[in-house]
Amino acid sequence: MKLPSASKLDLASHCVWPYWAHETKSVYETSPASEVGKIVHAYAAEHARIPAQRRTIAQLVDAMRTDAIKRNTTPLELSDTTVSTATELCHAWDAHAAPSLAGKLWQPESLMAYDPVTDSAEAFPGVDPQDGYKVCPTGAFRGTADVLYASHDTVTVVDWKCGRPENVAPIASHKQMRFLGLAAARAWGLPNARIILAYVGLDGITAEQHTLGTDDLHDVRNELLELQARIDRREAPTIGDHCRWCHVRASCPTTRSALQTMSAATSQFAVVADARQITGPDHATWLLNTLKRVRLAAVDVESALKAWSDEHDGIPISDGVWGRKEVAIEHVRLTPDGLTLLEARLPASITTTVTKSSLEQALRADGRLPTVEMPHLMAQLRDTGSVMASVQVRYERR
Numbered sequence: 001m002k003l004p005s006a007s008k009l010d011l012a013s014h015c016v017w018p019y020w021a022h023e024t025k026s027v028y029e030t031s032p033a034s035e036v037g038k039i040v041h042a043y044a045a046e047h048a049r050i051p052a053q054r055r056t057i058a059q060l061v062d063a064m065r066t067d068a069i070k071r072n073t074t075p076l077e078l079s080d081t082t083v084s085t086a087t088e089l090c091h092a093w094d095a096h097a098a099p100s101l102a103g104k105l106w107q108p109e110s111l112m113a114y115d116p117v118t119d120s121a122e123a124f125p126g127v128d129p130q131d132g133y134k135v136c137p138t139g140a141f142r143g144t145a146d147v148l149y150a151s152h153d154t155v156t157v158v159d160w161k162c163g164r165p166e167n168v169a170p171i172a173s174h175k176q177m178r179f180l181g182l183a184a185a186r187a188w189g190l191p192n193a194r195i196i197l198a199y200v201g202l203d204g205i206t207a208e209q210h211t212l213g214t215d216d217l218h219d220v221r222n223e224l225l226e227l228q229a230r231i232d233r234r235e236a237p238t239i240g241d242h243c244r245w246c247h248v249r250a251s252c253p254t255t256r257s258a259l260q261t262m263s264a265a266t267s268q269f270a271v272v273a274d275a276r277q278i279t280g281p282d283h284a285t286w287l288l289n290t291l292k293r294v295r296l297a298a299v300d301v302e303s304a305l306k307a308w309s310d311e312h313d314g315i316p317i318s319d320g321v322w323g324r325k326e327v328a329i330e331h332v333r334l335t336p337d338g339l340t341l342l343e344a345r346l347p348a349s350i351t352t353t354v355t356k357s358s359l360e361q362a363l364r365a366d367g368r369l370p371t372v373e374m375p376h377l378m379a380q381l382r383d384t385g386s387v388m389a390s391v392q393v394r395y396e397r398r
């Protein structure tokens, strides 16, 4: 039986179709935010090595690129902006998270497999988590703990998160963490598991923690058994906002049916420009659900087009070629000299970091014309070293 990995347990609790259907086709999705997360995780894992053997961020990024090519997966989209954001978070991790691990005998990126039928788990130290599907036994759920250590009767599992998505479950009911706690407790033969979600931000770490005791671990096991039973029962796909995170949505029958419904019912969609023609809550719900699925299908098609255009040097369109474009952008990061400059010129706009649009707003509020003043102000900020340049990848006409 195909089973969800720990990070997919929340999604699987909403819909189990991807785990029993044969016609699934996965879409590989990446984003700057997920690439930042991968770099920070790799950097944190390096700290389990002795200092002389730790790789630098640049070396890690190179290794990740090489590995992606070797595995024949989509190479990482590592723009300058992504790497510079990740670098800042790595430095924040050094300052705020590393001290809490000092002196502990901790394992990084620990792959574990747990079988709820036998209530037993196995750990695979040193195995690359990406190879988990090769080593974990059939019938076992698998997951990777970013940090694992034990003391007395408790095993501790930490997961680093870069950025906090909206509506994330509280730690006590966080499915990925509850699973990792159970797998670690069984693998280490300890009765309790402390689970910690540690959000890494530029200002420090915000952590949430909870301890799972014997009864809690028993409940987690039952939840996994119930999930297995739902997969066995071959429950129909269940649509909802969770579809946004589903890696097989392009092949899901609900996507096909939403597209068919939309094309068969164009007269009903004609009302979207005129709210008075929406006949009631049921009609509004139907429109919204169908529209969301069609929008997601469009996102998938766009991802495929970007990949195709990269391989074929763009896609011809009536007024040129659509494809990858690298655009130079600048961020304002105030140095002390930059701060002095802004205090003199725009005291109302002072914060430790500012955006170009906030500077434009401040100029307007000060009765000055941004189109005239901004180029000069930016030139002065550049002279003070308060501007970081980077390259952003976009897909558009070129």
Ligand code: SF4
Binding pocket: 015, 016, 017, 018, 237, 238, 239, 240, 242, 243, 246, 247, 248, 249, 252, 253, 254, 255
């Ligand atoms: S797209 Fe939604 S309904 Fe379809 S398989 Fe994924 S989660 Fe289930």
